[in-house]
Amino acid sequence: MRFLGIDPGIAIVGFGFVDKIGSKVVPVQYGCIQTEAHTPEEDRLLHVYEGMLQLIDKYKPDTVALEKLFFNRNVTTAMSVSQARGVLVLAAKQRNLPIGEYTPMQVKQAIVGYGKAEKKQVQEMVRMFLKLQAVPKPDDVADALAVAICHAHSYGLNSKLNEVLRK
Numbered sequence: 001m002r003f004l005g006i007d008p009g010i011a012i013v014g015f016g017f018v019d020k021i022g023s024k025v026v027p028v029q030y031g032c033i034q035t036e037a038h039t040p041e042e043d044r045l046l047h048v049y050e051g052m053l054q055l056i057d058k059y060k061p062d063t064v065a066l067e068k069l070f071f072n073r074n075v076t077t078a079m080s081v082s083q084a085r086g087v088l089v090l091a092a093k094q095r096n097l098p099i100g101e102y103t104p105m106q107v108k109q110a111i112v113g114y115g116k117a118e119k120k121q122v123q124e125m126v127r128m129f130l131k132l133q134a135v136p137k138p139d140d141v142a143d144a145l146a147v148a149i150c151h152a153h154s155y156g157l158n159s160k161l162n163e164v165l166r167k
Helices: 039-060 075-094 102-110 121-129 137-167
Strands: 002-007 012-022 022-032 063-067 097-103
Touching: 002 039, 002 137, 012 039, 012 063, 012 097, 012 137, 022 039, 022 137, 039 137, 063 075, 063 102, 063 137, 075 097, 102 137, 121 137
Parallel strands: 002 063, 063 097
Antiparallel strands: 002 012, 012 022
């Protein structure tokens, strides 16, 4: 099964595709969609949206997961990132993909085993889980892979739980 993890942003959108084969999670492709600073926001959003559709069409994930957004400082940044997150969700829904959402604490718990882990710990665990030579850069890419790994480990359990709750 193929999972797409996304770290939403307006300047940089991290993405990571992983396959779950048995109990192993293996990397397929990862990177980022970048937008130019000082470009009108609507153009940046279009670039993020079209870039994500191209990635989804090329790598054909079975499901998508995004990190839930939490902001406590810059309202302007929060609005831009929220809009980018919206176009990313739209892209996934247009391709009829189920979407999972995880808080940063849930991702850290799944990757490191501690919900308040440091960013460097998460990045190093991503590198080790996926047997990569180096921590993926920029940080948004490692974050997206962490979301994908979290979703890969949680997906089966969440699907079964949702089935039980629907009955």
